[in-house]
Every structure is written in structure tokens, then in C-alpha cells.
Amino acid sequence: MKNIPDATVKRLSLYYRILQPLSIQGTHEISSKNLASLLAINPAQVRKDLSYFGTFGKRGAGYNVSQLVAKIAEILGISEERKVIIVGAGNLGSALAAYHGFEVFGFKVCALFDTDTHKTGKKIKGIPCYNIKELIQFVKNEKIKMAVIAVPAQFAQQIASVIVSSNIKAILNFAPVRINIPPDVKVNNVDLALELKSLSYFLKNI
Amino acid sequence: MKNIPDATVKRLSLYYRILQPLSIQGTHEISSKNLASLLAINPAQVRKDLSYFGTFGKRGAGYNVSQLVAKIAEILGISEERKVIIVGAGNLGSALAAYHGFEVFGFKVCALFDTDTHKTGKKIKGIPCYNIKELIQFVKNEKIKMAVIAVPAQFAQQIASVIVSSNIKAILNFAPVRINIPPDVKVNNVDLALELKSLSYFLKNI
DNA sequence: CTTTGTGAAGTAATTCACAGCC
DNA sequence: GGCTGTGAATTACTTCACAAAG
Numbered sequence A, B: 001m002k003n004i005p006d007a008t009v010k011r012l013s014l015y016y017r018i019l020q021p022l023s024i025q026g027t028h029e030i031s032s033k034n035l036a037s038l039l040a041i042n043p044a045q046v047r048k049d050l051s052y053f054g055t056f057g058k059r060g061a062g063y064n065v066s067q068l069v070a071k072i073a074e075i076l077g078i079s080e081e082r083k084v085i086i087v088g089a090g091n092l093g094s095a096l097a098a099y100h101g102f103e104v105f106g107f108k109v110c111a112l113f114d115t116d117t118h119k120t121g122k123k124i125k126g127i128p129c130y131n132i133k134e135l136i137q138f139v140k141n142e143k144i145k146m147a148v149i150a151v152p153a154q155f156a157q158q159i160a161s162v163i164v165s166s167n168i169k170a171i172l173n174f175a176p177v178r179i180n181i182p183p184d185v186k187v188n189n190v191d192l193a194l195e196l197k198s199l200s201y202f203l204k205n206i
Numbered sequence C: 001c002t003t004t005g006t007g008a009a010g011t012a013a014t015t016c017a018c019a020g021c022c
Numbered sequence D: 001g002g003c004t005g006t007g008a009a010t011t012a013c014t015t016c017a018c019a020a021a022g
Helices: A006-024 A032-039 A043-051 A065-076 A091-098 A100-104 A132-142 A153-165 A192-204 B006-024 B032-039 B043-051 B065-076 B091-098 B100-104 B132-142 B153-165 B192-204
Strands: A062-064 A082-087 A107-114 A127-131 A146-149 A170-173 A186-189 B062-064 B082-087 B107-114 B127-131 B146-149 B170-173 B186-189
Touching (some): A006 A065, A006 B192, A032 A043, A032 A062, A065 B192, A082 A153, A100 A107, A100 B192, A127 A132, A146 B192, A153 A170, A186 B192, A192 B100, A192 B107, A192 B170, B006 B043, B062 B065, B082 B091, B082 B132, B107 B132, B132 B153, B153 B170
Parallel strands (some): A082 A107, B082 B107, B146 B170
């Protein structure tokens, strides 16, 4: 497979989110123009993104919605449910545990991990919380493939190392530091303060 | 001012986050090479980013750390504290309210807004929660310039409209939908399910 | 010597524009 | 007529490479 831009993969998610409800409510076909206008992007962008993975459209008509939904689900690997663990059961971690956005889109939060003995051994928002010492075994038993880091910045690196040694290859990092990981592990960073700062810059320059 | 790439502005935040602690612990100077290696990026990138805003370095020596910290703070508009409101006092909203990452970087969460009368009129994690009807007046009185949207997808657009009519020009949107706003308003989207999906794609293609 | 600042070169992503098909 | 698929053109971003300065 060719090198697909990261931006393309993220847009596929957006397409899916638009198309899935349309498919359920019975919309048959959609043109790149219509889909693009729903996302305020360029129609050629939509066509090019899809063309990386094959040719799904009908000239003169557009794309079959339900076919396209199935195809994107397959491309993104969200046909089956993905199990996720969250490390850090503080404010952010437990909010994420309870966040329904994840399950709606096919991700199941299986467990929280923390070091605080006031939290471990209990359920938080319905999700069991374990000690971080149990992480590696749990990941192995439950065949977990994805982890979310929601610990304070100063612990992020050591947690990342534990996660990597558990053989997880995909990490969503909320800690406001860049973490060092082997090249075969993918990290997506969600950096809240950074987003606010970039807004702040915008405000300064209106 | 020329067109500064969005990526440059976001990197400035990263530079700031590295430099600020260095400045406090007394590091005098830093070269673009050193700074770049701390972020695993190219030294020329650092120099080019900074050069958009002026010439701050000393040839042969590098950059004065505390000067640079002050300069970046000024560029990003984080010299003064920025007041922020959060709309939506559910799991995510209240977690964000309690998230210390914001205040550490100079943002103060002044209020939460919700429609649920079980929440309004109370304090949540120490932050007062008001009814959304009071939003416009509050923003005016308190001179709020930034808002965070943490409501479910189906309400995001109408909340965005309220925020826009309150004359706020910068929005951080956590709802998993693209919201339509006038071109003079800046929206940064933080899309958690999207980040997970892009990880999922990565896992499929190892 | 070292390191900056920056035009020029090189990459990557997006958009155009049109041939080909319905 | 309408719309896709895609090479070509454009735009945006990154990296190189070197003159100028300490």
C-alpha cells in the first residue's frame, strides 16, 4: 500500500461519521460535492482520499452510501469492536472512561489503571480500575491493542514505557509532553493546552 | 503580519513548554540544534519558525532563554491570563473544569454552563455552573474571549450559535461534529473518536 | 570555530481541470 | 446533462545550504 497521508485517514473518519447516519436513514447515493459541502472541504479532496483505496463511485451518480460506509469501516478497521484501556484514573481519565463518544464509534473501554490505592480495586463510572502493576498481564489476557495515557506530564514517559513493554502498538496521549517510543508504535497526541494557546494566538491577531 | 502556518504557531507552544522550565532553572542560552533535538525536529524548523516573528538569536551563541520565553508568551498572547468558559457540565466538561493543565498554562476556567437544573446554580469542581440562558450576559460582564464546547454532538451547533452571538471569537470544540461559524471566528476541533480511529487504521496496517 | 537567518530546493498536500463514463 | 478518477498545477510546509555575524 502506498503512503497514505495521515490527513486522509483522519478525513475518512469524518466521512464515516456523516455517511453512517445517512445510510441508516436510507440515503442511497451521495456525490463528492455533497459530502464535501457537509464538511466544508473541496470535492476533489474527497475523491482523491477515496481513490487511495480503490474506485467506489459511479460516474454521473456518485457513491453508494451503504457500500461506502462498509468500505470505510473496513479500511479503518472498525468493523470489529476495538478494546481500549485508559491509564490514569484522575479527572481526565475517569471522564474519558465515561465518555460515550468512544463506544458510539466502536471502542470499548475495558479497564482503567492507576497507582492510587483509593481507586484500584473499585469500579469508576462502571469501569474496573486496576493497579498499573497488573497492566501487562491484563493486556496480554484481554488482547488489548490500544491505550490512552491520561496521567500528569511527569509520569507520561514511564507509563508509556510500561505500555510499550506490554506490546501495545497504538497510544492516544493526553499528557502535555512528547513521549519517546520505538518507531513501530504509533502515538497520537491530544494536547489541550496547545489548542488553547493556538486560539489565544488567533485572538491576539484579529 | 504575513501568513504564519498554523503548524508554526502550535510549535511555538511546544517551544514555550520546553523553554519555560529551563528559564526557571537558570539555563542562559539554547541553540536551535539543542531545542530541536528536545522535540525531535529539524533545527532549521526552529529557526524558521522564530524568524517569522523577528530575529532573536545571537549568531555563534544561540537564543537567550528567558528573552525567548517572554517573546513567545507575547506572541501567543499568554502574557496575561486568558479567561475561558466551558459549555456542557457533563463528564467531559466537568473533567476539563478540573483539569489543571489549563491553569498551569495561563488559562482560567471562570464558569461552566449547562441546561440541567440539577447542575446549574451549584459549583462543580469549584467552578460555578450557570444556565446557558445566562451565557451572553456573563461573557459580556466578564469579558470572556474563549469558550470550550463539551456538549453532545446534537447540541453542538446551537450552542456554537449562542457562543458566537455572545461575540466570542475563539472556540475549542470537543463535540464530534464540524460546526458552522462565521469566518471571523476560529474553531479548533479536538476529536477524540477520530484520533482513536486513526490509531485503529494504523493497527490494521502494521 | 559556532550558530543564526534566510533564499533556494525539495516534499507533501491540496486543488484544478478535464478525459471518460453514466 | 452530471459525476468520478486522476495527472498536472498549485499551494503550503519543511529541509538544505551557505553567507553573515559573534
